[in-house]
Amino acid sequence: MILGLAPIDLAVIVFYLAGITWIGFRASRAVSNSGDFFLGSRRFGKLSMIAKAFGVGTRVDQVVAVTGASYEVGMSGIWYQWLYIFSTPFFWIIAPIYRRLRFITTGDFFEHRYGTGAAAAYTFGALLFLAVEIGMMLRGTATTVESLTRGALSAEAMILTATIVFVGYSSAGGLVAAVATKVFQSFLILVLSLLLVPFALERVGGVGALHEQLPAAMFDLFSSVEVTPFFIIMVTINGLVGIVAMPHHMAIGGAGKTEVNCRTGWTYGNVVKRIATLAWAFTGVIGVALFPGMISGHREQALGLLILNLLPVGLVGLMIAAMLASLMAVCDAYMVDGAALFARNVYRKLSHDPSDDAKMLKVGRFSSIAVAVSGVGFAFVLPSVVAGLTIIWKLMAFLGIPFWMAVFWKRGNRHGLWASIVITAAVALATDALGWPLAQQIAAYLPAGVAAFIIVSLLTKPEPTEQIRSFYVLLHTPVGEEWRLKEAGVEAVLTGQVSRANEQHTTNLEEQGQSLLLVDLLRLPRTFTFKRYRVDILGFLAALALVLMILAAGILLSRAGS
Secondary structure: OEOOEOHHHHHHHHHHHHHHHHHHHHHHHHOOOHHHHHHHHHOEOHHHHHHHHHHHHOOHHHHHHHHHHHHHHOHHHHHHHHOOHHHHHHHHHHHHHHHHHOOOOHHHHHHHHHOHHHHHHHHHHHHHHHHHHHHHHHHHHHHHHHHHHOOOOOHHHHHHHHHHHHHHHHHHHHHHHHHHHHHHHHHHHHHHHHOHHHHHHHHHOOHHHHHHHOOHHHHOOOOOOOOOHHHHHHHHHHHHHHHHHOOOHHHHHHOEOOHHHHHHHHHHHHHHHHHHHHHHHHHHHHHHHHOOOOOOOOHHHHHHHHHHHHOOOOHHHHHHHHHHHHHHHHHHHHHHHHHHHHHHHHHHHHOOOOOOHHHHHHHHHHHHHHHHHHHHHHHOOOOOHHHHHHHHHHHHHHHHHHHHHHHHOOOOOHHHHHHHHHHHHHHHHHHHHOOOOHHHHHHHHHHHHHHHHHHHHHHOOOOOHHHHHHHHHHHOOOOOOHHHHHHHOOOOOOOOOOOOOOOOOOOOOHHHHHOOOOOOHHHHHHHOOOOOOHHHHHHHHHHHHHHHHHHHHHHHHHHOOO
């Protein structure tokens, strides 16, 4: 044994680290400017976008949280990640908003719509979000690695090794390197999600034996103890409000070559994740039957316990490699997202020569390292992974309200934004101090934030007319019709590689099915026809059908063998 692992397990880990480093640095050769570094110059196809959405959205801390929660409360622990399952079809209709705006960061969104002060506030919150997220991932990985090696392999040493690898290739290649590594990493993440199930079922004696050993309540998708139906409803709403403001979604929704690539990547990358989440929850429930009470009070150790006791030599190393893949698949992307925010929304404002792209690229590379380092600090102060998730849910909802209102309502202004953030945060802090459960807090702070935004916006001066006009011109100009932007005198930040796709000036893609429901929401009674919104409607319904099928599969899985 070396560092608590068999030589073959250690060899698998070393092979993974070497391979992913080679892929990342090889891809970095394609980076020549800041547009390449931050968004890959919007060059990515459907497969790359699916792999990116799945890889960035699926992390080891989530596997740890769901497996551990399911070990303790049963199948209902799945809702710590299925809280976004009902949001999944909306990704199809949200993604083109990011792509059409042609912004590089969500900070650009807030600056263009609400001004520099709002952009600064968003950038601060977003950088905090990225640091907390990286901290959660590091914490989840550390907890599991310590369990797997019984402390022989220092979690700190492995985290340091993984960090050096992804910082190295990401600071060199930015989003190009991050996306290039995603297909391989996504495969390993699926291994992480699925590999334990057959070994666990064989050990327990099959699904029928599992039901004989555990009470029926452990298989209920809805728990009356921790994850109640009211909790699910409120957290789902909170997720849909806040998800649009997450800083990494500008790249997930806007880095594709076309709108369809962006729609497909974000939607179906998350469909794959919803399926994988079923395996995480089911694994946790099986763990209760196999090892009851072994980790009482420490449910986040459940995944490590199962891997150590169920997998043969060689596969333990594969699982650790998969965990590292999960960790790096997100951290490399978050580094780039944080670098883009700092470079564009902080450095560019302070620089004497913001048009110097070479300096922008250099700042992006250095700031990406700073984002990764800041996340390490949070890994040691968060009390638990679930505690970190709660912080994220609240923070993003505070910023999500003004994002949605910016798209829906032209009258919304920066004063409404500030009022919404202050009131939402105040209500959240007050209800938390009073000891309210999370679901009740959400039910209080979301309506308060929306009401504050509307009232204050109506009572204060609107945003400048030209600022609003240019924002909505972007939203009403599909990718491929960039010539319309030139005619309207509106400048795009980064158009991507399809800006000359429609030089004939003869088509109107909005009238042919590419109008956006969310952008036109308040005037749909006047504008709606199926033909005009065909792409939104058909794609949404297809994704909704898949979500319902996944929910049905979850119900069948929970009842199988009973």
